[in-house]
Amino acid sequence: xxxQLVASRRSLIGGAAAALGGLTLGFHIPQRAxxxxxxxxxxxxxxxxxxxxxDDTVVIRIARSEIGQGALTSLAQLVAEELExxxxxxxxxxxxxxxxxxxxxxxxxxxxxxxxxxxFSQEYVRQxxxxxxxxxxxxxAKEWGVPAGDIVARSSLLTHAASGRSATYGKMADAAATMxxxxxxxxxxxxxxxxIGQSLPxxxxxxxxxxxxxxxxxxxxxxxxxxxxxxxxxxxGTLASFDAVKARAMxxxxxxxxxxxxxxxxxxxxx
Amino acid sequence: MLSLMINGRATNVAAxxxxxxxxxxxxxxxxxxTKYGCGIAQCGACTVHxxxxxxxxxxxxxxxxxxxxxIVTIEGLSPExxxxxxxxxxAMDVPQCGYCQSGMIMAAAALLxxxxxxxxxxxxxxMTNICRCGTYQRVRAAIHxxxxxxxxxI
Numbered sequence: 521x522x523x524q525l526v527a528s529r530r531s532l533i534g535g536a537a538a539a540l541g542g543l544t545l546g547f548h549i550p551q552r553a554x555x556x557x558x559x560x561x562x563x564x565x566x567x568x569x570x571x572x573x574x575d576d577t578v579v580i581r582i583a584r585s586e587i588g589q590g591a592l593t594s595l596a597q598l599v600a601e602e603l604e605x606x607x608x609x610x611x612x613x614x615x616x617x618x619x620x621x622x623x624x625x626x627x628x629x630x631x632x633x634x635x636x637x638x639x640f641s642q643e644y645v646r647q648x649x650x651x652x653x654x655x656x657x658x659x660x661a662k663e664w665g666v667p668a669g670d671i672v673a674r675s676s677l678l679t680h681a682a683s684g685r686s687a688t689y690g691k692m693a694d695a696a697a698t699m700x701x702x703x704x705x706x707x708x709x710x711x712x713x714x715x716i717g718q719s720l721p722x723x724x725x726x727x728x729x730x731x732x733x734x735x736x737x738x739x740x741x742x743x744x745x746x747x748x749x750x751x752x753x754x755x756x757g758t759l760a761s762f763d764a765v766k767a768r769a770m771x772x773x774x775x776x777x778x779x780x781x782x783x784x785x786x787x788x789x790x791x
Numbered sequence: 792m793l794s795l796m797i798n799g800r801a802t803n804v805a806a807x808x809x810x811x812x813x814x815x816x817x818x819x820x821x822x823x824x825t826k827y828g829c830g831i832a833q834c835g836a837c838t839v840h841x842x843x844x845x846x847x848x849x850x851x852x853x854x855x856x857x858x859x860x861x862i863v864t865i866e867g868l869s870p871e872x873x874x875x876x877x878x879x880x881x882a883m884d885v886p887q888c889g890y891c892q893s894g895m896i897m898a899a900a901a902l903l904x905x906x907x908x909x910x911x912x913x914x915x916x917x918m919t920n921i922c923r924c925g926t927y928q929r930v931r932a933a934i935h936x937x938x939x940x941x942x943x944x945i
Contacts, residue, residue: 552817588924589887642939726890729880731865738823757836771807777940789816791827 564697566655568615569599569627572693576676578605580649582612583620583627584637586724591757592639598642601715602649602708605689606676612723643707650705652696659695660687670730746776746791751783758782795856798867802819808854814839824865824893828921834921838901840892841913845901851904867928868900876900880935884935895920896902899934908938 565571571579580599586592596612620627629640653673660678661668664685680687689696706761708714727733752759762784764776774790779785794801797820804819811830816822816839825848828836832847839848840863841856862874867873874883878900879885886892895918902909902917909917912933920932 522878577878588886590887725884725886725889726872728886728892729877729896730868731822731893733889734823735826737827738817 528760542791552717563635563693566652566693566696567648567701568623570652572696573603574604574690574693576688576690577688578611578676580610580612580692581615582591583615583630584641585630586633589637590722591632592724593720593778594638595645597718597720598638598645598725599649600674602705603653604645604673604675606722607715609676609691610723642774645708646703649705650707651657651701654702654705655696655699656689656692657692658699659692659703660685662690662699663695722737745787745789747785747787749779749783774777792851793853794858795862796859797862799861799865804853806853806868808852812839812851812853813851813860816848821890822864822866822939826890828891828894829855833891833893833921834891835898835908836891838896838897838941840897840901842850843901843904845898863897865871865897868897870888874900875937875941876903876934878940879933883929883933885926885929887926891920891924892926895922895930899930899937902934903937907941909934 563571563573564731569581571581573579578600580596580603582595584591584595585769590613596610597607600607600610609651614626617630620630628644636652654668656678657668657671657673660671660680664671664680664683666680666683669683670680672681676689676693677686678689724733759778762776762778767773767776767786770788771784774789775787777785792803792805794803796802802820804815806815806819806881813825813827816825817827825839825891826836827849828834830849833849835847837847837849838845840846841851842861851855852940869877872878876896876898880892880896885895898918898920906913906917911931914934918930918934
């Protein structure tokens with residue numbers, strides 16, 4: 521049954537292509553295009569997981585899909601804990617799967633399911649946060665001419681007690697981005713966790729209460745068409761015949777045709 | 792060409808008279824906050840206000856909208872998510888995936904206009920929107936919180 525459905529979708533696309541003279545497979549998400557065209561230069565990343573802006577905004581990269589289960593906020597908590605940043609400054613962004621491939625899967629797995637997002641990511645995203653923290657400390661150590669071990673990183677602030685010097689992460693971020701990543705990192709003892717394990721307000725609620733959150737159904741691409749399928753309501757039944765004259769005559773309808781042996785599809789300008 | 796009052800503005804729309812208001816809002820006007828969930832008025836994801844009443848827009852055809860009727864969508868419920876229901880929803884992190892929540896919020900806002908201090912039984916009766924993520928307990932708690940938030944403003 522499942523194979524039949526998959527075959528039907530493929531032949532729908534094939535059938536439509538034959539009817540309309542080819543599909544455009546190029547794809548971009550409007551929001552990202554807008555960001556890509558923005559004039560503000562993006563600050564260099566400290567590592568693939570962390571970008572820190574001059575105003576101390578912490579941008580944490582999330583690879584797994586947030587679909588309501590809370591993975592986005594939780595994965596950010598994992599990174600933020602080790603990074604020792606100010607949680608109130610945290611924002612997230614999703615590198616695309618294409619960017620991941622272009623960078624040899626630096627963000628590793630994107631697949632999200634089976635309650636694996638946290639379980640499978642937690643160690644390496646924490647290591648990512650810890651590595652970024654160490655690069656910030658190294659940058660401060662270099663600038664101040666003191667051992668990195670004497671610098672405390674806490675709440676987006678680097679401090680050297682003996683000399684009284686301090687700097688916000690935002691001030692050290694450019695220098696940190698040039699530091700050699702540490703070969704290994706020590707992860708925090710869970711007894712010392714301040715962020716992980718806390719039930720914090722989600723980072724992604726705001727757009728879900730005002731219609732701002734974009735879902736698949738809301739995406740509009742240039743020259744996009746919509747297709748709807750009606751399959752035989754009886755299991756194992758077949759399509760005897762269909763009359764598409766009225767449907768094809770309706771404004772916006774491009775095509776109506778058989779799919780497999782048990783369904784009809786209509787392709788139109790709009791839903 | 793028809794003129795509809797949507798979120799306080801007269802908006803011209805051109806669509807077949809039988810087009811459900813839901814699709815006029817989403818595709819002609821570009822207000823995609825109102826969602827399609829079932830198309831048969833069972834789930835409530837498409838809930839808007841027409842003259843203040845919670846209405847499932849998937850089942851209202853364009854020609855059934857009377858001239859001058861005030862349509863309000865989730866985008867027009869309040870400036871900057873300031874409605875007490877929206878504030879309560881944010882404070883309690885009610886949404887999970889969020890897909891049903893535009894309709895849920897519109898239904899809750901309409902309920903509070905009708906019944907300013909609903910009991911749990913009132914909420915059970917009025918709130919028939921379906922949520923696959925199961926946020927119902929938080930929806931109920933947030934409606935009670937919205938009552939408190941609304942009172943503090945007066």
